[in-house]
Amino acid sequence: MKLTPQTLESLLAIPSRSGLARAIQEKELDIPLPQVRRLRARLDELAAPAHPLRLGIVHTYTTDLLDPWIAFEASLQDLAVDVYHAPYGMVLQEARPDSGLVRHRPDVTVLMLQREDLHPDLAQPLGAFPSSKQEEMRGAALAHLRSIVGQFRAHVDGLLLLTLLPAPAGPGLGLYDAQSERSEAAWWATLKASIAQFLRDEVRASMLLDLDEPVALIGRSVFFDLRFWYSSRFPFSAAGAREVARRLAAVGAVVKHPKAKVIVVDADNTLWGGIIGEDGMHGIALGPDYPGNAFVAFQRRLLDLQQRGFVLAMCSKNNPADVDEVLRNHSHQLLKDHHFVARRVNWEPKPNNLRSLAEELNLGLDSFIFIDDSEHECAAVRYELPQVEVVQAPKNPIDLASCLDRVARLEVLALTAEDQAKTAMYVMERRRRELEQDITQRGGNIDEYLRSLGMKMQIFIDDAAQVARLAQLTQKTNQFNLTTRRYTEQQVQDFIDSPDWTVAHFSLADTFGNSGVVGLAMFRRTAPHAAMLDTFLMSCRVIGRHAESAFLESLLALLAKQGITQVDAQFLPTRKNVLAKDFLPLHGFTAGVENSHRRNLAAMAPRSAAEFPIEVSVFGTDKSAAATTAGAA
């Protein structure tokens, strides 16, 4: 839709930054460049963006012209962006440790390369080469890219994004291209898959930002503007530039904002059309025909988001039995009971229900995204719980399935096995709670419950295979976290490689299943007989089962064996980690000045693992043990 002077005026009259940003995004307007500048200035005048974002762009075509769109889209995501454009074409010079890019210290570095950069023969039609030569060219292109990316990764911190500019023209062999054994489209698709695998397996904190996707979204003839391309080496139309900028801003939002973890959905007129309490099982819109199929598509989209690692919860004003009936017996209902980690189906105010969900799931409300069709409910949640991101479900069912596609915090930059199994984890936890209730109702105590779980802990020392998950734990864990220090994958890898550090993680299994990697401790040796506990954290998923105690005491036993007698630790209070406040005093650490604590292992020896209802095994070589042995010899 075009931006009319009337719409512009009504936008400029909105009195709050969040209100204006929401209005701009909801309307999906086509905004001319001068008004992009004006609206961005207005947003920043209402309130400065909450987070700074340092962006570095290395390019082999003109990218400076993206700036107004990047600044606008970033501002819509509450980010104040500071963009550094490397000098035109100086790609590898920028990977040097003293380059302008490195000095800019970007949170996110984007390599904006052209396809032709990857191999000199790409200046000619791919169809000119036999498949064997094509194969060889693909290998050479990948090798070249490996070398470029490797040099940047070695010297530039932060997230590394790789983009390849799609071809402004259709494939060389036209209509027949897809079927040809010399297909250009197939050659690029195969290369793209190899690049993705290379980044996934070998380059930490990296991502292929696929520009084929915005081309598919808005169309090749709209995405490119060949006049600017031929005259100024700037490939994008205004619409194309904005799509690229939107993706960069979304990545920035994921890097800079609190992580979203939970999607809370309303039921009536959100998961299905109509009101179950009034319209009944056969009256609600949910099924193969319009509008029921639009609601099915929305549910399908929610299942996609679950695969990205978000968990689903429900918050609905209804009689619980009515909603149960749909989940259990409606033949077109995709989301079943086991897809929801928790439900609040009652007549309580929704803000209260969200608070109680946060408590049950042990997650902060700033990790919640709330979706509801009712303007009133959305306003109530925005007012009472400003930390919850609220998405009002569109009135038109056609727009429902795509309404979450533009929520930047629902993007993910990496996926671990834990992410994909998260819902199952929470459902296991729900069953544990049910067992506990069962035992206590029969007069049993908590120890009896914990022993009945048959817990087994596996501790791994300096396990490089889990670097992504360990970095993610430092980024995401807010509550049971002594120091809340955030580390990148690179930093965690450096600690694992360092002889002075011990990086330990654990996973916990019981009769209900395996928790995956849920705890991390990192010690730094400060003197031959002393160590500092730099990081100690645990996912709230396993809280209340003595796992933190068993983990700590087992690690202290390990340190004691290496001749460590004194362990220093800190508790750095934040708004969220009150849960961990008493952990150090309860484990024999004496408080000193400035949040510091100390435990003397000679005076108070580590407790034996047998004292806990958990069977502990330790795996992995220990560098410092080897070093100590070598030193002693």
Added chain:
Amino acid sequence: MNTFERLQDAIAQTLEVPPASVGPDTKATDIAAWDSLGHVNLMMSLEQTFDVQLDVEDFPTLTSVPAILAFLKARGIA
């Protein structure tokens, strides 16, 4: 707003300069931000603001307020 005012606004917003610095006789060389990159942005802004289609050949001729006004007039925007 008349055509000059719309143009003045488009130039001021696009190049992020005060509207007062854009007068009826302003040339690209009068405004530091109206450099080669600024010019490309301005061409995009003109198209979107006045709903006209420019050719690459037009870009180098539209480097002053009078030239742009004359161009718009020739396209029936007065």
